[in-house]
Amino acid sequence: MPHYKLTYFNLRGRAEIIRYLFAFSGIKYEDHRIEQADWPKIKPTIPFGKIPILQVDGVTLHQSLAIARYLAKETGLAGQTPLEQALVDAIVDTTDDFMSMFPWGEKNQDVKQQIFNDLLTNTAPGLLRDLESFLGDQKWLVGKTVTWADFYWDVCSTTLLFLKPDLTDNYPKLLALKERVQALPAITAWIQQRPKTTL
Amino acid sequence: MPHYKLTYFNLRGRAEIIRYLFAFSGIKYEDHRIEQADWPKIKPTIPFGKIPILQVDGVTLHQSLAIARYLAKETGLAGQTPLEQALVDAIVDTTDDFMSMFPWGEKNQDVKQQIFNDLLTNTAPGLLRDLESFLGDQKWLVGKTVTWADFYWDVCSTTLLFLKPDLTDNYPKLLALKERVQALPAITAWIQQRPKTTL
Numbered sequence: 001m002p003h004y005k006l007t008y009f010n011l012r013g014r015a016e017i018i019r020y021l022f023a024f025s026g027i028k029y030e031d032h033r034i035e036q037a038d039w040p041k042i043k044p045t046i047p048f049g050k051i052p053i054l055q056v057d058g059v060t061l062h063q064s065l066a067i068a069r070y071l072a073k074e075t076g077l078a079g080q081t082p083l084e085q086a087l088v089d090a091i092v093d094t095t096d097d098f099m100s101m102f103p104w105g106e107k108n109q110d111v112k113q114q115i116f117n118d119l120l121t122n123t124a125p126g127l128l129r130d131l132e133s134f135l136g137d138q139k140w141l142v143g144k145t146v147t148w149a150d151f152y153w154d155v156c157s158t159t160l161l162f163l164k165p166d167l168t169d170n171y172p173k174l175l176a177l178k179e180r181v182q183a184l185p186a187i188t189a190w191i192q193q194r195p196k197t198t199l
Numbered sequence: 200m201p202h203y204k205l206t207y208f209n210l211r212g213r214a215e216i217i218r219y220l221f222a223f224s225g226i227k228y229e230d231h232r233i234e235q236a237d238w239p240k241i242k243p244t245i246p247f248g249k250i251p252i253l254q255v256d257g258v259t260l261h262q263s264l265a266i267a268r269y270l271a272k273e274t275g276l277a278g279q280t281p282l283e284q285a286l287v288d289a290i291v292d293t294t295d296d297f298m299s300m301f302p303w304g305e306k307n308q309d310v311k312q313q314i315f316n317d318l319l320t321n322t323a324p325g326l327l328r329d330l331e332s333f334l335g336d337q338k339w340l341v342g343k344t345v346t347w348a349d350f351y352w353d354v355c356s357t358t359l360l361f362l363k364p365d366l367t368d369n370y371p372k373l374l375a376l377k378e379r380v381q382a383l384p385a386i387t388a389w390i391q392q393r394p395k396t397t398l
């Protein structure tokens with residue numbers, strides 16, 4: 001088993017999907033959390049200057065979803081067939097496209113609040129309606145078993161629900177899916193033990 | 200071999216990486232190009248309301264990069280090992296993050312031009328420097344053989360160079376990589392025969 005070292009801020013953010021995959025699979029890793037204040041001196045040492053990164057023995061992987069997909073394939077959570085894997089990837093990217101619309105780093109708090117409100121109130125319902133309809137009466141988003149697309153829904157919706165607690169009130173199937181993910185024993189345990197952060 | 204039907208606008212845009220993979224592998228597909236005027240009536244019939252989609256026998260795949268990765272795996276262009284595949288995915292997502300910063304649909308032409316100029320002049324050099332340094336003296340971005348990350352660099356940079364013809368002047372290795380991709384006989388042939396569009 002390689003030595004895995006994950007580097008990110010002390011946030012769930014873009015690293016939490018990776019931490020879910022480690023938690024679920026039981027693979028040991030170093031969950032290295034850096035201080036925001038140290039980021040400017042660390043950034044130039046990292047390929048492409050962004051975190052999370054995952055160091056796998058000598059190799060540095062970047063891009064949260066590329067890292068997550070790598071771990072999902074290693075642990076059987078990527079989808080059972082090539083077509084299922086493509087659907088998993090598509091659901092993840094569709095969810096991620098929405099998360100990436102938020103101006104997380106915007107300094108002007110009025111501007112930030114206004115865009116956040118607009119996305120949560122006017123844009124989110126379209127995505128949630130489509131995801132709910134894609135899920136339908138299936139237990140998991142793609143195929144017969146849990147995949148990292150289900151994990152990503154839980155990770156992202158946890159942050160969205162922190163921002164807008166009634167966000168999923170009209171989407172009972174998506175809410176039930178979230179509960180199923182959080183009821184997986186390794187995920188339940190991880191949520192209890194992880195550092196508490198707002199994002 | 201399944202029947203493949205690709206649906207997109209008559210643009211390179213987000214479908215061109217998929218067309219490159221079909222061209223390179225020689226797999227037959229239907230390159231269905233819709234008129235912009237027909238999009239409003241087609242959009243509600245498409246899961247998640249975005250194109251490109253790829254119909255594979257009965258299954259509809261969405262999200263351009265998920266579709267491209269599916270084809271890349273089918274045709275041996277996804278990377279030779281799990282770690283190489285993760286690096287390919289990461290390079291693709293890093294390139295795509297930059298392409299996604301452009302407000303392609305902005306109606307106000309002054310605003311659009313100003314943001315485009317800022318991205319091309321001030322943001323692009325950081326990405327190009329990092330990509331050039333990642334490539335180094337290798338022939339291809341990841342591993343010993345061509346992958347869809349190389350194709351994606353060519354596809355995206357073709358559009359970027361249309362917008363700013365001197366964009367890659369300081370990045371001779373990236374420019375040489377682009378030439379290597381375009382010199383692959385199946386890609387040369389596709390570029391000659393494809394419908395000519397600006398984007």
Ligand SMILES: [Mg+2]
Nearest residue numbers: 093097264295
């Ligand atoms: Mg995307």
Ligand SMILES: [Mg+2]
Nearest residue numbers: 065096292296
């Ligand atoms: Mg991304």
